Amino acid sequence: xxxxxxxxxxxxxxxxxxxxxxxxxxxxxxxxxxxxxxxxxxxxxxxxxxxxxxxxxxxxxxxxxxxxxxxxxxxxxxxxxxxxxxxxxxxxxxxxxxxxxxxxxxxxxxxxxxxxxxxxxxxxxxxxxxxxxxxxxxxxxxxxxxxxxxxxxxxxxxxxxxxxxxxxxxxxxxxxxxxxxxxxxxxxxxxxxxxxxxxxxxxxxxxxxxxxxxxxxxxxxxxxxxxxxxxxxxx
Amino acid sequence: xxxxxxxxxxxxxxxxxxxxxxxxxxxxxxxxxxxxxxxxxxxxxxxxxxxxxxxxxxxxxxxxxxxxxxxxxxxxxxxxxxxxxxxxxxxxxxxxxxxxxxxxxxxxxxxxxxxxxxxxxxxxxxxxxxxxxxxxxxxxxxxxxxxxxxxxxxxxxxxxxxxxxxxxxxxxxxxxxxxxxxxxxxxxxxxxxxxxxxxxxxxxxxxxxxxxxxxxxxxxxxxxxxxxxxxxxxx
DNA sequence: CTGGAATGAATTTGTAATACTTTATAGCAG
DNA sequence: CTGCTATAAAGTATTACAAATTCATTCCAG
Numbered sequence: 052x053x054x055x056x057x058x059x060x061x062x063x064x065x066x067x068x069x070x071x072x073x074x075x076x077x078x079x080x081x082x083x084x085x086x087x088x089x090x091x092x093x094x095x096x097x098x099x100x101x102x103x104x105x106x107x108x109x110x111x112x113x114x115x116x117x118x119x120x121x122x123x124x125x126x127x128x129x130x131x132x133x134x135x136x137x138x139x140x141x142x143x144x145x146x147x148x149x150x151x152x153x154x155x156x157x158x159x160x161x162x163x164x165x166x167x168x169x170x171x172x173x174x175x176x177x178x179x180x181x182x183x184x185x186x187x188x189x190x191x192x193x194x195x196x197x198x199x200x201x202x203x204x205x206x207x208x209x210x211x212x213x214x215x216x217x218x219x220x221x222x223x224x225x226x227x228x229x230x231x232x233x234x235x236x237x238x239x240x241x242x243x244x245x246x247x248x249x250x251x252x253x254x255x256x257x258x259x260x261x262x263x264x265x266x267x268x269x270x271x272x273x274x275x276x277x278x279x280x281x282x283x284x285x286x
Numbered sequence: 287x288x289x290x291x292x293x294x295x296x297x298x299x300x301x302x303x304x305x306x307x308x309x310x311x312x313x314x315x316x317x318x319x320x321x322x323x324x325x326x327x328x329x330x331x332x333x334x335x336x337x338x339x340x341x342x343x344x345x346x347x348x349x350x351x352x353x354x355x356x357x358x359x360x361x362x363x364x365x366x367x368x369x370x371x372x373x374x375x376x377x378x379x380x381x382x383x384x385x386x387x388x389x390x391x392x393x394x395x396x397x398x399x400x401x402x403x404x405x406x407x408x409x410x411x412x413x414x415x416x417x418x419x420x421x422x423x424x425x426x427x428x429x430x431x432x433x434x435x436x437x438x439x440x441x442x443x444x445x446x447x448x449x450x451x452x453x454x455x456x457x458x459x460x461x462x463x464x465x466x467x468x469x470x471x472x473x474x475x476x477x478x479x480x481x482x483x484x485x486x487x488x489x490x491x492x493x494x495x496x497x498x499x500x501x502x503x504x505x506x507x508x509x510x511x512x513x514x515x516x517x518x519x520x521x
Numbered sequence: 522c523t524g525g526a527a528t529g530a531a532t533t534t535g536t537a538a539t540a541c542t543t544t545a546t547a548g549c550a551g
Numbered sequence: 552c553t554g555c556t557a558t559a560a561a562g563t564a565t566t567a568c569a570a571a572t573t574c575a576t577t578c579c580a581g
Contacts, residue, residue: 062535096535097536110371323532352572353532
């Protein structure tokens with residue numbers, strides 16, 4: 052569930068290792084990392100494997116290689132913040148509430164807009180999918196079960212937008228938030244407290260009322276956000 | 287300005303070439319591409335160069351390599367839609383108005399939210415930057431000059447949000463939209479028609495009125511969108 | 522005839538050695 | 552002091568080969 056991205060490839064491990072180091076700030080932007088030969092030796096891999104890893108990191112905008120100059124870490128401005136790996140590394144290295152805030156803000160931006168778009172463009176099947184997820188939420192027995200259905204609900208709405216950019220953005224943000232959402236799960240007693248909110252969203256989408264859907268989703272999601280905030284503050 | 291991404295590296299060229307092929311749909315998802323040796327030969331590069339390219343593509347989620355099975359194109363669902371390269375390839379391959387719509391929709395989601403956040407959190411310097419960009423817009427002499435200032439204005443607002451995820455998203459979407467925006471530039475006569483809208487946004491941010499800023503930006507950006515739509519329809 | 526284990530072959534993964542290309546820098550000439 | 556040139560350092564690229572994985576086939580037992 053938390054995406055245990057088991058990397059089987061050797062170069063994949065190198066990517067993970069270096070990525071964590073860089074995003075974690077152990078190697079500051081502007082700084083050069085050791086030259087290929089040394090680094091390869093130090094990491095116990097061949098130079099070729101290291102190069103493959105560096106190509107990946109450079110595709111994510113983290114590093115930049117030039118001949119003679121060496122390889123250096125690029126400024127945070129350039130790196131691909133929306134890449135799933137980069138996000139994961141940030142989550143791992145800086146679990147500050149500040150970052151969670153930013154993620155939550157993104158979610159709060161996307162989801163109401165998505166709900167509105169879904170209300171405009173959903174097909175009959177997609178509405179059925181959303182309804183199905185809602186039923187599952189209503190019927191959920193435990194917190195675990197409820198979370199799964201909840202995620203399915205939001206995903207179904209995203210798909211109904213017919214905009215794969217939005218879907219992609221959502222899924223990236225959501226998996227990054229995932230761990231924190233789990234942490235901040237409410238007490239078992241009232242884990243269904245937001246069901247009525249979801250109902251409103253569903254109804255608005257069914258009736259094709261974009262603005263109503265937007266408002267309802269806004270409420271749902273900002274509620275969940277303040278909830279997260281309360282929890283992270285507490286820790 | 288339009289990011290002429292000159293790739294000097296050999297493997298970079300291979301990445302571009304294969305990326306275009308895949309995103310352009312010439313190699314359908316689920317399909318296997320020729321095995322490394324053949325492909326390398328066909329592209330006139332060494333296997334190593336090809337492999338480095340494949341690692342990059344697989345980091346972008348486009349392909350998946352397994353031993354014995356070969357390398358196959360992954361389903362569109364998995365690929366990293368928000369990657370700058372992927373987006374660029376899509377722009378190059380499917381310049382349908384449909385895709386422009388999606389990009390514009392993203393923009394319409396981000397910018398109002400960003401304006402609101404900026405109104406809440408902007409520092410004095412950031413406000414000054416926004417004002418500076420606005421002055422430049424007002425003083426612009428030609429369409430070209432105006433576009434530059436316009437972009438600076440929106441960028442300054444994004445930076446004032448203090449949310450690098452949003453900044454990153456914006457810059458990706460914006461560069462992808464860039465070419466189309468240039469295409470849909472209005473007649474030279476009234477290229478400043480949206481200046482009043484921008485003024486309202488600026489004022490709201492200065493006075494720290496999030497909701498006002500949001501509404502004003504909403505108007506600005508939806509206006510520009512319908513403008514784009516009109517133009518792409520025409521072609 | 523069916524099902525499961527052993528075998529073999531195809532293909533990616535990983536390593537190593539070597540030659541090339543670019544470019545920063547130092548040193549020399551003017 | 553300026554500007555050219557030589558050099559060496561670093562990434563770039565190619566080749567060849569060893570290893571691991573897994574799919575497909577075959578063969579034997581039930």
